[in-house]
Amino acid sequence: MSLMLQLAKRSIKFKIMFIAVACTSITLFIFLFISIGYQFLDERTRIEKETSGLAAILADRTVAAIQFQDNELAENNLEVLSHIQSVVSGCIIDLHGNLIATYQRDITDFTCQGHALRGEGESHTLISVQQPITLDESIIGTIFIYSDLIVLSETLQRQSLVSFLLVLLAIGFSILLASKLQGVISNPIKTQIEAITSIKDFSSFSNTLEVTGSDEISNLGHAFNKMLERLRDYGEMLYKSEQDYKELSQNLQEIMDHSPAVIYVKSINGQYLFINQKYLEIFQLNKEDVIGYTDFDILPYETALKVTKNDEMVASSRVPHELEEHIPRDNGVNVYISEKFPLFSHSGEVRAVCGISTDITDRLAQEEQLRRTQKMDALGKLTGGVAHDFNNLLGIISGYVSILELSHPELSSITTKLAATCDRGKKLTSRLLSFSKSRAMEVCTCNLNDILKNNHEMLQKAVTVSVTINLELADDLWLCDIDIADAEDAILNLVLNAAFATDGCGTIVLRTQNITANNNKVVLNESLAKTGSVLLEVVDNGCGMTDDIKQQLFEPFFTTKGQQGTGLGLSQVYGFVKRSYGDITVDSIPEKGTSFKLLFPKSNHYSDTENSPSAELMNSDVNNKGSILIVDDEPELTEILIEILSESGYNVSGCGNVKDALELLADNQYDLVISDIIMPGESGIDLANFISSNYPNTKVQLVSGYTFQKLEQTQLINKSISVMKKPYKISDLLSQISLHLNS
Numbered sequence: 001m002s003l004m005l006q007l008a009k010r011s012i013k014f015k016i017m018f019i020a021v022a023c024t025s026i027t028l029f030i031f032l033f034i035s036i037g038y039q040f041l042d043e044r045t046r047i048e049k050e051t052s053g054l055a056a057i058l059a060d061r062t063v064a065a066i067q068f069q070d071n072e073l074a075e076n077n078l079e080v081l082s083h084i085q086s087v088v089s090g091c092i093i094d095l096h097g098n099l100i101a102t103y104q105r106d107i108t109d110f111t112c113q114g115h116a117l118r119g120e121g122e123s124h125t126l127i128s129v130q131q132p133i134t135l136d137e138s139i140i141g142t143i144f145i146y147s148d149l150i151v152l153s154e155t156l157q158r159q160s161l162v163s164f165l166l167v168l169l170a171i172g173f174s175i176l177l178a179s180k181l182q183g184v185i186s187n188p189i190k191t192q193i194e195a196i197t198s199i200k201d202f203s204s205f206s207n208t209l210e211v212t213g214s215d216e217i218s219n220l221g222h223a224f225n226k227m228l229e230r231l232r233d234y235g236e237m238l239y240k241s242e243q244d245y246k247e248l249s250q251n252l253q254e255i256m257d258h259s260p261a262v263i264y265v266k267s268i269n270g271q272y273l274f275i276n277q278k279y280l281e282i283f284q285l286n287k288e289d290v291i292g293y294t295d296f297d298i299l300p301y302e303t304a305l306k307v308t309k310n311d312e313m314v315a316s317s318r319v320p321h322e323l324e325e326h327i328p329r330d331n332g333v334n335v336y337i338s339e340k341f342p343l344f345s346h347s348g349e350v351r352a353v354c355g356i357s358t359d360i361t362d363r364l365a366q367e368e369q370l371r372r373t374q375k376m377d378a379l380g381k382l383t384g385g386v387a388h389d390f391n392n393l394l395g396i397i398s399g400y401v402s403i404l405e406l407s408h409p410e411l412s413s414i415t416t417k418l419a420a421t422c423d424r425g426k427k428l429t430s431r432l433l434s435f436s437k438s439r440a441m442e443v444c445t446c447n448l449n450d451i452l453k454n455n456h457e458m459l460q461k462a463v464t465v466s467v468t469i470n471l472e473l474a475d476d477l478w479l480c481d482i483d484i485a486d487a488e489d490a491i492l493n494l495v496l497n498a499a500f501a502t503d504g505c506g507t508i509v510l511r512t513q514n515i516t517a518n519n520n521k522v523v524l525n526e527s528l529a530k531t532g533s534v535l536l537e538v539v540d541n542g543c544g545m546t547d548d549i550k551q552q553l554f555e556p557f558f559t560t561k562g563q564q565g566t567g568l569g570l571s572q573v574y575g576f577v578k579r580s581y582g583d584i585t586v587d588s589i590p591e592k593g594t595s596f597k598l599l600f601p602k603s604n605h606y607s608d609t610e611n612s613p614s615a616e617l618m619n620s621d622v623n624n625k626g627s628i629l630i631v632d633d634e635p636e637l638t639e640i641l642i643e644i645l646s647e648s649g650y651n652v653s654g655c656g657n658v659k660d661a662l663e664l665l666a667d668n669q670y671d672l673v674i675s676d677i678i679m680p681g682e683s684g685i686d687l688a689n690f691i692s693s694n695y696p697n698t699k700v701q702l703v704s705g706y707t708f709q710k711l712e713q714t715q716l717i718n719k720s721i722s723v724m725k726k727p728y729k730i731s732d733l734l735s736q737i738s739l740h741l742n743s
Contacts, residue, residue, distance in 0.1 A: 011186075016178065016185055016186055017175060017178040017179055020174055020175075020177075020178035020181075021171060021174050021175050021178060024170060024171060024174040025167070025171050025174075028167040028170055028171070029167060032160070032163045032164070032167060035163070036156055036159065036160055036163070039156065039159070040152065040153075040156055043152050043156075044127065044149060044152070047086050047127055047147050047149070047152070048127055048129065048147075050084065050086075051084070051086070051087065051127060051129040051145050051147045052129050052131070054080070054081070054084060054087075054145065055129045055130075055131030055143050055145050056131055057080075058077050058078070058080065058081075058090075058092075058131070058143050058145075059131045059132065059133045059134070059143050061077045062074055062077050062092055062100075062101075062133055062141070062143060063133055063134075063135050063140070065077065065092075065100065065101070066092070066094055066100060066133060066140050066141045067135065067140065071100055071101055074092050074100045074101030075101040075102075075103075077092075077101070078090050078091075078092065078101050078102070078103035079103065081103045081145065082103070082105070084147075085151065086127075086147040086148060086149070086151065086152070087103075087105070087145055087146065087147050087148075088104070088105045088126075088146055088147065088148040089102075089103060089104050089105065089145075089146040090102070090103040090143065090144060090145040090146065091103070091143075091144050092133070092141060092142070092143050092144075093141055093142050093144070094140065094141045095139065095140050095141055100141065126146050126147065126148055126149065127146070127147040127148075127149065128144065128145075128146055129144070129145045129146075129147070130142060130143075130144055131143045131145070185217065188217045188218070188221065189217060192217075192220065192221060192224055195208075195224070196224075208225045208228055208229075211225065253276075256276040256277075257276050257277035257278070258277075259276060259278060260278065260358070260359075261278065261356050261357060261358045261359075262275075262276065262278050262279045262282060262336070262355075262356070262357040262358075262359075263275070263276040263278070263279070263354075263355070263356050263357075264276070264279055264354070264355050264357075265343065265352050265353070265354045265355075266294075266311060266352060266353050266354075266355070267351070267352050268315060268350065268351065268352065268353075269294075270294040270295060270296075270308055270311065271292055271293065271294055272290050272291050272292065272293060272294070273291070273352060274291075275287065275290050275291070282329065283298065283329075285298070294308075295307050295308055296308075299327070299328070300328055303326070303327060303328060306325070307325060310323050310325065310338070310340065311340065311353045311355075314340045314341065314342055314353050315342055315350045315353055318342055318350060319341075319342075320339065320340065320341035320342075321339075321340050321341075322337065322338070322339050322340075323337075323338045323340060324336070324337060324338075325338050325357065334359055334361040335359070335360050335361050335364055336357040336358060336359055336360065337357070337358050337360050338355050338356070338357040338358075339355070339356045339357075340353055340354070340355045340356075341353070341354055342354075390425070391705035391726040391727045392634040392637055392705065392726065392727075394422050394425045394726075394727035395634075395637050395640075395726055395727040395728070396634070396636045396637050396640055397418070397422055397425075398419070398422045398727055398728075398729065398730065399637070399640035399641060399643075399644055399730060400640060401415050401418045401419050401422065402644060402729075402730035402731075403640070403643065403644060403647075404418075405419075406647070422727065425727070442483050442484075442485070443481050443482060443483055443580075444481070444482075444483070444484060445479050445480070445481050445603045446479060446480065446482065446484055446487075447477055447479055448477060448480065448487070448512050448534060448536050448600075449473045449474070449477050449512055451484060451487055451488060451491070452471055452473065452491070452510050452512070453471070453473075455488055455491065455492075456469065456471060459491070459492065459495050462492065462495065462496065462499075463495060463496065463499040463504075463508070464499075464504065466504055466505045467499045467502060467504060467505065467506055467507070467508060468506075468507045468508065469495065469508045469509075469510065470507065470508070470509045470510070471509075471510050471511075472509055472510070472511040472512070473510075473511075473512050474511075474512045474513045474514055476514075477512050477513075477514060477534060478514050478532065478534050478602045478603065479534075479602070479603040480534045480580075480600040480601065480602065480603050481580070481600075481601070481603045482576075482580045482600055483576070483579075483580070486576040486579075486580075487576070489572065489576070490572070490573040490576045490577070490598070491510070491536075491538070493570065493572065493573050494538040494573060494596050495508060495510075495538065497570070498538060498539075498540035498542060498594070499540075500542075501540050501542025501543050501544070501545075501593075501594060502540055502541060502542040502543075503542070503543070506540060506541050506542055507540070507541055508538065508539070508540050509537075509538075509539040509540075510536070510537070510538055511535075511536075511537040511538075511539065512534065512535060512536055512537075513534075513535040513537070514532065514533075514534065514535070514602075515528070515532065515533045515534070515535050515599065516532055517530060517532075528582070528583060528599055528601060531601060531602055532601075532602040533582070533599045533600060533601055533602055534599070534600045534601075534602060535597060535598070535599055536597075536598040536599075536600070537595060537596065537597050537598070538595070538596045538598075539593065539594070539595045539596075540593050540594055540595075541592070541593040542593055542594060543590070543591060544588045544589050544590040544591055544592050544593055544594055545588045545590065545594060546590060553570055553586060573596075573598075577598055577599075577600075580600055580601075581600075581601055582598060582599050582600040582601065583598075583599045584596065584597065584598050584599070585597045585599075625649060625650070625741070626650055626651065626671040626672060626737075626741045627650070627651045627652075627653075627668070627669065627670045627671050627672075628645055628650050628651065628652045628653070628670065628671065628672045628673075628674060628737070629652075629653050629654070629655070629661060629664060629665070629668075629670045629672070629673045629674070630642060630645075630652060630653070630654040630655075630674050631654070631655055631656075631657070631658065631660075631661045631673065631674070631675035631676065631679070631684065631687065632654070632656065632674075632675070632676040632679070632703075633656050633657065633676060633679040633680060634676075635656060638654040638655075638656065639654070641654070641674070641733075642654050644730055645734075645737070648734060650737070653668065653670075656679075657679055657680060657681050657682075658675075658679065658681060658682035658683070658684070658686060658687045659681065659682070661673070661675070661687055662687075662690065665691070665694075665695060665698075669698075670695075670698050671697075671698065671699065671740075671741055672698070672699045672700075672701060672737060672740050672741060673687070673688075673691060673698060673699070673700050673701070674701045674703065674733075674737075675687050675688065675700065675701075675702055675703070676702075676703055676704065677702055677703070677704040677723070678704060678705075684702050684704075685702075685715075685716060687700075688700045688702060688716060688717075688718065688721055689715075689716065689717045689718075692716075692717040692718040692721075693717060699740045699741070700718070700721050701721075701722065701724065701736060701737070701740060702721060702722070702723045702724070703723065703724045703725075703726055703728065704723060704724075704725065704726060705725070705726040705727075722736075724736060
């Protein structure tokens with residue numbers, strides 16, 4: 001066995017030579033052994049036959065010597081044995097065992113005494129022949145002849161030595177011949193081995209073997225070439241598939257890297273096997289910091305524990321799951337919707353879990369903002385409806401106040417307070433309509449100092465007594481053209497924000513100042529510096545804010561108040577300033593305080609309050625004659641208008657809807673129709689269009705508690721028809737009626 005193992009480690013050349021020499025040697029040795037053995041047996045048989053024939057002749061000649069007891073004759077007969085080289089001894093014994101004659105060759109110590117011991121004394125080198133001596137078919141004695149095979153053995157040894165030398169010579173010749181002829185077998189095999197070992201990649205498959213002959217090795221070469229052809233085809237297919245796979249993998253990687261969602265694959269043990277670029281961007285990590293690691297190496301322990309339990313649930317259930325996961329980040333906790341599903345091996349076992357996580361934090365915030373906006377919108381609609389009804393009530397009260405002013409001058413102190421109260425109610429409804437977006441912007445020329453003084457008490461109550469509001473108002477402050485209601489809302493928003501920044505205990509300063517071209521450090525808009533501007537500054541000593549917060553300050557729905565804020569206040573302030581052609585700046589130092597500076601262009605007009613209509617118009621020298629129709633769905637307001645206008649000298653009728661108005665118009669001739677716009681059934685717009693088409697000599701005056709912008713969306717045939725806003729003063733209405741009837 002060890003020889004075979006050692007032979008297996010040798011080269012094929014050695015193996016071929018070994019096999020050739022071994023076969024030759026074994027064959028020659030077997031042939032030599034058989035040849036010598038056959039020669040030995042043949043020679044021994046010849047000697048036995050020769051000795052047996054001689055013994056038979058001597059037995060015939062020795063009959064007389066035994067019969068007559070002639071020992072000398074017997075000795076003479078045995079002398080014949082000396083002529084036979086192989087015979088070494090012989091003897092004649094009578095019937096009684098007496099030795100008659102003996103023969104012994106000098107070269108041996110063998111004696112005829114051995115006939116009594118021929119069984120023990122026989123050697124493999126002696127041949128014993130026993131021949132009975134008979135007379136008349138009766139045995140009278142026995143001749144023993146012994147032949148020695150030593151000479152034969154020596155001869156055979158010499159022949160064996162010569163044969164062995166010849167065998168050695170033959171072996172040497174076979175070695176020489178085998179070393180020369182082994183190349184016929186080993187060289188093609190070595191060539192094939194070299195060709196096989198030279199194959200390193202697909203390009204080596206073109207190196208085919210040159211095959212000659214038709215033996216088994218040649219057949220092996222042909223088979224090898226065919227194998228190379230198939231491997232080359234398979235290699236080309238595999239190479240193409242590999243390139244396609246690389247391209248597909250690259251495309252998939254690029255697709256997943258450009259995905260806005262986080263995509264990852266984890267092993268059953270929780271180790272990351274794949275991540276896309278979005279994952280690295282979110283956690284600001286490198287790929288080598290994630291692949292092979294678990295969530296416990298990346299996320300806080302509690303978060304990693306929850307995420308790992310989700311992964312285990314997906315793997316154990318073997319079905320996809322949509323999960324909401326909260327992941328801490330530098331800017332807070334983000335909410336992700338994770339679609340997780342198992343990945344299976346060929347055997348059907350779960351080998352990994354894949355997850356696609358989408359950040360829905362902004363979406364949730366937008367949904368919350370949308371809910372707030374919808375709530376605000378619903379509240380605005382409700383507020384608009386309440387303001388409209390409240391305007392009607394104010395109109396009734398204002399009407400009765402006007403009657404008292406005319407009929408009871410002695411009650412002027414009371415009626416003046418009632419009128420002031422109605423004006424305050426009018427401002428309140430104006431704010432409510434502004435909040436509900438049902439009021440158009442009403443720009444007027446005003447003094448910011450007056451607005452701050454009028455609202456100081458209300459602002460102080462809004463922030464409670466723990467926050468002090470100080471006014472630092474400039475003397476001779478320039479006028480500006482702004483919407484007073486919007487300005488009051490903006491001031492209120494800024495003051496409430498300042499109070500929140502002071503944590504309910506601090507000081508707020510409201511400061512005004514004239515800004516000129518020489519004093520324009522706070523002016524960002526150059527045109528404001530050239531023409532002059534009015535500064536309104538709101539300063540607090542609160543917590544201040546960082547630059548990051550300042551950059552987002554005026555964005556809608558951005559708030560630092562959490563659930564307490566809507567994120568709409570400052571965006572409304574910003575919109576108001578820009579609509580007023582002004583500018584706004586913010587200076588803030590964390591832990592020191594914040595300053596909001598609102599800049600408005602200087603006005604070139606006089607204050608609107610200086611030219612307000614006077615109640616004297618009620619008693620002015622005008623022609624108070626004409627027929628008027630009042631159309632309003634508020635009966636009390638209709639009644640008070642009929643009473644006031646009747647006392648003013650007009651012929652007045654009234655109704656509560658368009659249908660009744662059309663009937664009155666068919667039966668009567670009216671100079672002026674005063675109609676509310678929003679009524680049950682057909683609107684005042686429909687009535688105005690009907691009158692313009694059918695009664696061109698009848699004037700129309702529309703009134704409404706809603707914004708003019710809504711009316712601009714309607715189609716009035718007569719574009720000159722004007723609209724008065726409820727609640728209106730009786731003096732304003734009388735002035736407008738006089739303009740219509742005397743034009």
